[in-house]
Amino acid sequence: xxxVFGNFDVYLAGFGLTIGLAVVSGVLSLLLGxxxxxxxxxxxxxxxRAAGLYVTLFRNTPLLVVFIFIAIALPRIGITFQSIxxxxxxxxxxSAFFVRAVVALTLYTSAFVCEAIRSGIxxxxxxxxxxxxxxxxxxxxVMRLVVLPQAARAVVPPMASVFIALTKNTSIAAAFGIAExxxxxxxxxxxxxxxxxxxxxxxxxxxxxxxxxxxFSSYALERRWKVAR
Amino acid sequence: xxxxxIKVAAAAAGIALLAAGCGNAGSDEGETRDxxxxxxxQFDEGTRMAELNEAGEITIGVKYDQPGIGFKGAGDExxxxxxxxIGKIIAANLGIDPENxxxxxxxxxxxxxxxxxxxxxxxxxxxxxxxxxxxxVGQAGPYYVTxxxxxxxxxxxxxxxxxxxxxxxxSVTGSTSLDNARAEGAExxxxxxxxxxxxxxxxxxxxxxxxxxxxxxxxxxxxxxALKVVGEPFSEERYGIGxxxxxxxxxxxxNDTLEQSFEDxxxxxxxxxxxxxxxxxxxxxxxxxxxxx
Numbered sequence: 001x002x003x004v005f006g007n008f009d010v011y012l013a014g015f016g017l018t019i020g021l022a023v024v025s026g027v028l029s030l031l032l033g034x035x036x037x038x039x040x041x042x043x044x045x046x047x048x049r050a051a052g053l054y055v056t057l058f059r060n061t062p063l064l065v066v067f068i069f070i071a072i073a074l075p076r077i078g079i080t081f082q083s084i085x086x087x088x089x090x091x092x093x094x095s096a097f098f099v100r101a102v103v104a105l106t107l108y109t110s111a112f113v114c115e116a117i118r119s120g121i122x123x124x125x126x127x128x129x130x131x132x133x134x135x136x137x138x139x140x141x142v143m144r145l146v147v148l149p150q151a152a153r154a155v156v157p158p159m160a161s162v163f164i165a166l167t168k169n170t171s172i173a174a175a176f177g178i179a180e181x182x183x184x185x186x187x188x189x190x191x192x193x194x195x196x197x198x199x200x201x202x203x204x205x206x207x208x209x210x211x212x213x214x215x216f217s218s219y220a221l222e223r224r225w226k227v228a229r
Numbered sequence: 230x231x232x233x234x235i236k237v238a239a240a241a242a243g244i245a246l247l248a249a250g251c252g253n254a255g256s257d258e259g260e261t262r263d264x265x266x267x268x269x270x271q272f273d274e275g276t277r278m279a280e281l282n283e284a285g286e287i288t289i290g291v292k293y294d295q296p297g298i299g300f301k302g303a304g305d306e307x308x309x310x311x312x313x314x315i316g317k318i319i320a321a322n323l324g325i326d327p328e329n330x331x332x333x334x335x336x337x338x339x340x341x342x343x344x345x346x347x348x349x350x351x352x353x354x355x356x357x358x359x360x361x362x363x364x365x366v367g368q369a370g371p372y373y374v375t376x377x378x379x380x381x382x383x384x385x386x387x388x389x390x391x392x393x394x395x396x397x398x399x400s401v402t403g404s405t406s407l408d409n410a411r412a413e414g415a416e417x418x419x420x421x422x423x424x425x426x427x428x429x430x431x432x433x434x435x436x437x438x439x440x441x442x443x444x445x446x447x448x449x450x451x452x453x454x455a456l457k458v459v460g461e462p463f464s465e466e467r468y469g470i471g472x473x474x475x476x477x478x479x480x481x482x483x484n485d486t487l488e489q490s491f492e493d494x495x496x497x498x499x500x501x502x503x504x505x506x507x508x509x510x511x512x513x514x515x516x517x518x519x520x521x522x
Contacts, residue, residue, distance in 0.1 A: 072425065072428055072429075075428075075429070075432035075433070075434050076428070076432055080432065080433070080434050082434070095397075095416075096434065097397075097418060097434075174402050174419065175402055175419070175420055175421040175425075176420065177397075177399070177418035177419060177420060177429075177435075178419075179417060179419060183402045183403060183419050185403075186338065186402050186403025186419075187402075187403040187407070187408065188403075189338065189403065190337060190338070190403045190404060190405060190408075191361065191405070191408065192361050193341045193359075193361050193362045193364070193365050193366075194361055194362075194364040194365045196341070196342075
């Protein structure tokens with residue numbers, strides 16, 4: 001126990017990075033996934049094909065492979081994202097390692113976000129879109145004003161699952177230069193071989209708290225967006 | 230017909246390329262010592278030594294990813310390095326031939342659990358002796374003392390540990406080396422294996438990597454024109470031999486065996502053909518810790 005509570009700031013810093021990775025990649029995945037889903041259901045065949053290809057590629061690739069590609073293969077051909085380190089948030093410089101982890105997580109997660117959104121769009125009866133077209137709305141307006149607001153409701157539960165998976169997937173960054181919660185756990189167990197079980201449980205508890213927070217917000221959102229149909 | 234032939238040719242070329250790529254993975258420095266089992270090994274009835282001697286085989290956990298210390302390339306039959314050589318010396322004194330040693334890969338995280346669950350009989354895996362570890366497993370030795378240094382690109386300005394303050398330094402996630410680098414003011418970057426860290430150094434995404442000097446020398450020796458080891462050691466790591474606390478009698482046996490290998494020169498010979506490859510002379514054998522009675 002005292003391995004963790006004696007270094008509680010380290011424990012919190014680790015989970016801080018975990019949350020940071022999850023939030024930044026989550027927001028970016030949401031944006032990219034939304035664009036991909038729009039492209040996939042949209043009227044432009046080239047875009048639909050390209051988005052389909054993207055989903056096939058990244059949904060079928062293990063996240064570890066994506067990470068290895070971004071963090072080990074790309075630097076070999078000179079793509080290190082290091083130019084980004086000049087950006088500073090307060091007096092804290094953005095690190096290229098963080099950026100690489102975010103890129104890997106976003107590329108991977110956005111494929112799942114795209115499919116979750118597409119399932120929501122498909123849940124909206126096609127007559128809704130047809131009626132919207134009939135009154136002269138263009139594709140963007142149909143999506144923005146008619147389809148997506150209805151799809152959003154259906155999307156909440158699968159999207160929560162995607163973000164929960166993303167939160168746990170951030171632990172892969174532990175092996176790619178990020179001292180997040182899983183890396184912190186390994187640091188603790190290495191220094192305190194006699195307290196392994198407690199350390200594992202306390203780190204698991206941290207993840208459970210984060211995941212439960214996501215789950216509860218999704219329930220709350222579901223209740224709030226519920227309408228009588 | 231023609232397209233099929235072209236496809237076949239392309240596939241064959243692909244396979245040839247793959248095969249060529251794999252060729253590098255095997256290690257070419259497979260030098261090992263021939264060790265003969267002691268024939269008339271005698272042990273007191275009921276001790277672990279007697280059991281192992283009776284069984285005629287032993288399971289030893291070593292590292293597979295540390296050139297010079299414990300390394301097994303793809304396609305190699307047995308791991309090579311200083312740790313496996315020490316393992317062979319211990320086994321020989323139990324009356325066990327090297328071919329009857331079952332080598333198991335242990336990584337930093339699973340060394341204590343493997344010993345506690347008796348999945349391995351001994352751990353000889355660059356296993357630094359610490360008080361916390363001695364709470365849960367036995368550690369005899371040390372059989373080697375090393376210290377943490379820095380591996381940097383040949384053209385790097387970093388000359389000593391004082392220069393890494395504020396720089397990004399790579400080592401294995403969760404390792405003591407990474408903690409020490411953090412204590413020196415460096416920004417720690419953890420990866421899964423040492424070889425991945427070497428890649429990061431070569432690609433310039435980190436300024437340096439750090440771990441025990443012995444391991445770094447092994448990597449520097451592989452690419453002497455691209456990498457160099459710098460700085461005075463800034464920590465002391467005492468490599469011990471791990472055994473299960475169920476068999477405390479192993480400690481005295483291991484210490485006696487190590488003492489004997491220090492005296493008859495087999496320890497020095499083992500060093501020369503492994504860690505000594507990078508040009509270092511064998512150091513003075515370290516003083517062994519007393520076994521708890």
